[in-house]
Amino acid sequence: MxxxxxxxxxxxxxxxxxxxxxxxxxxxxxxxxxxxxxxxxxxxxxxxxxxxxxxxxxxxxxxxxxKGEIDASGAERAPERKFYRDYSGADGASRQGAGGFEDFDTASIFEEILRQRGRGGQSHDRGDWAFNAPGPDRRYQLELDFLEAAKGAQKRITLPDGQSLDVKIPTGTADGQTIRLRGKGGEGMGEGPNGDALVTLSVRPHKIFRREGNDIVLTLPITIDEAVLGGKVQTPTIDGPVSLTIPAGASSGQILRLRGRGVQPGGKKPRGDQRVELRIVTPPKIDDALKDFMESWRETHSHDPRKEMMS
Missing domain, CATH: 1.10.287.110 (DnaJ domain)
Structure with missing residues (x-):
């Protein structure tokens, strides 16, 4: 670039x-x-x-x-070339003291280069110096659907060079998690191993589910009669619809729990639950029958849910 x-x-x-x-x-x-x-x-x-x-x-x-230390490709910018004359006086003698350069021994410099090579993982092969170094890691971004992250999936990403890389998404993957693929990074030098591919995952929000730890949270609309009389209703889970029992006299905001219907994390940790928050929804249109019933009920029953708030 x-x-x-x-x-x-x-x-x-x-x-x-x-x-x-x-x-x-x-x-x-x-x-x-x-x-x-x-x-x-x-x-x-x-x-x-x-x-x-x-x-x-x-x-x-x-x-x-x-700062201008590297270019747009990440390569080091060539430092400004310095010449011996920049560090010497008019008579050609090397400058001494603070900020200057002492006289140097070329043999010592050569020995230091050899020591640096040895620390850098170089080996002697047939009388020549061969450089061995691991390849660089490569970083990638991958977006996932909510259910792909929760239940696991097999995804394929296209690399900048046009090649493809298969990525196995484990169950219970969290937003921002990074997966390491050994040996799928940059090519090593000499006999050095290849680097790794580091794939950072980004999870898109779901229209009805949200995740809190290993629990799945869902807001479930119910009708007035279901709240008053109770009954069984169908509720979505990440594994498909299941039957949920609504207790008689349920209120908006009440939480019901479906055990083991949440996210299965890695390792031996137990699977989370699904928490279902109830929300009573009135009909889109109030007909005369419902209106007459509620007016009659109001006249014969007194119930003030805000009474304690006013005391």
Missing amino acids: SRDPYEVLGVAKTATADEIKKAYRKIVRTSHPDLNPDDPDAQSRFIEATEAHDLLKDPAQRARYD
Whole structure:
């Protein structure tokens, strides 16, 4: 990537991390090659946006780019070349003292280079120096549906180079969780192992379910007669509809619990529950029969649910 990453994502240099993330997600939706198969330029835009996001989402990398220490591809910028004459006096003698350079021994410098090579994991092979180093980790973003995260799934992501990577989503995956895929990162140097792929997961909200810990929470509408008389009703769960018993005299805000109908976390932890919050909903149109009944009931019954609040 040669373009300014801020320009690629369409954000200002003062943009927050959330603004950068939102801008990247917007481009992914409009430029991901899997979502836009008829757009020949989608892949190049997706690759460019991914590289820009990878650079700017890392605070340290972003700071170095802003200071001009690295370029838009993340490569080190070449330092300004210095020549011996810049550090010597008019007579060619090396400067001494604070801020200057002492006379140096070229043999000692060469020995230090060899020591650095040894610490860097280099090995001696057939009389030549061979460099072995692990490959770099690669970071990716993947959006999931709520149920895919809760129940587990198999997903495929398209990498910036056009290749595909299969990702197994475990049950009970949480928003912001990162999955490590061993050996799926950058290629190692020499005999060094490949790096890892680090896939950070983002879970989209569900229209009726929400998650609290390992519990699934749901607000369930019920009718007036179901609240007064009780009965069995169908309620959604992440595994499909089940029958739920509404107790007679139920109130809005009352919580009923379905044991073991929540999220199954990893390891040996028990599965969560589903908490169902009841909400009484009146009919969209009050007919004469219901109106007459309620007026008659009001005349013969006195019930003030706000009485204790006023005392």
